[in-house]
Amino acid sequence: MVMADLARELRPHVSMDWMAVSSYGAGTQSSGVVKILKDLDSDLSGRHVLIVEDIIDSGLTLSWLLGNLASRGAASIEICALLRKPDAAKVEIDVKYLGFDIPNQFVVGYGLDFAERYRNLRDVAILAPHVYS
Numbered sequence: 486m487v488m489a490d491l492a493r494e495l496r497p498h499v500s501m502d503w504m505a506v507s508s509y510g511a512g513t514q515s516s517g518v519v520k521i522l523k524d525l526d527s528d529l530s531g532r533h534v535l536i537v538e539d540i541i542d543s544g545l546t547l548s549w550l551l552g553n554l555a556s557r558g559a560a561s562i563e564i565c566a567l568l569r570k571p572d573a574a575k576v577e578i579d580v581k582y583l584g585f586d587i588p589n590q591f592v593v594g595y596g597l598d599f600a601e602r603y604r605n606l607r608d609v610a611i612l613a614p615h616v617y618s
């Protein structure tokens with residue numbers, strides 16, 4: 486969803502690729518172990534890369550991803566994120582383009598899931614704690 490919104494605003498030619506990584510599984514806390522579920526098809530060597538992320542929570546996913554993409558020889562790597570939880574940061578991530586800072590609560594909707602549910606909500610909403618506790 487974030488990608489589709491962004492793509493409509495980009496004027497210069499860009500190529501896009503998708504990577505799926507996961508560290509939350511069916512919980513609301515990062516396991517700290519990032520798993521690649523789908524890797525990129527493109528070669529990043531010498532390319533200027535903009536990572537488009539839906540949410541920065543602990544920052545562990547992006548911290549790991551920055552290292553992973555840098556090791557593939559990207560010329561530069563910047564980050565764009567729709568949401569960030571400043572009070573949840575375990576590592577500081579330098580974000581070039583940010584939508585909103587939000588409170589440290591688990592949110593769903595607009596593509597964000599809890600255990601693969603609620604991605605289809607049209608808005609971003611705070612998940613009531615009784616759903617996961």
Ligand SMILES: O=P(O)(O)OC[C@H]1O[C@H](OP(=O)(O)OP(=O)(O)O)[C@H](O)[C@@H]1O
Nearest residue numbers: 507508509515540541542543544545546
């Ligand atoms: O800053 P962090 O604490 O690492 O959290 C942010 C990451 O968590 C989510 O992915 P998740 O692991 O839940 O995978 P999913 O998109 O498949 O649900 C989200 O899409 C980010 O990639």
Ligand code: HPA
Nearest residue numbers: 542590591592593597598
């Ligand atoms: O608040 C969140 N909601 C959905 N997925 C997430 N992944 C990290 N934090 C969140």
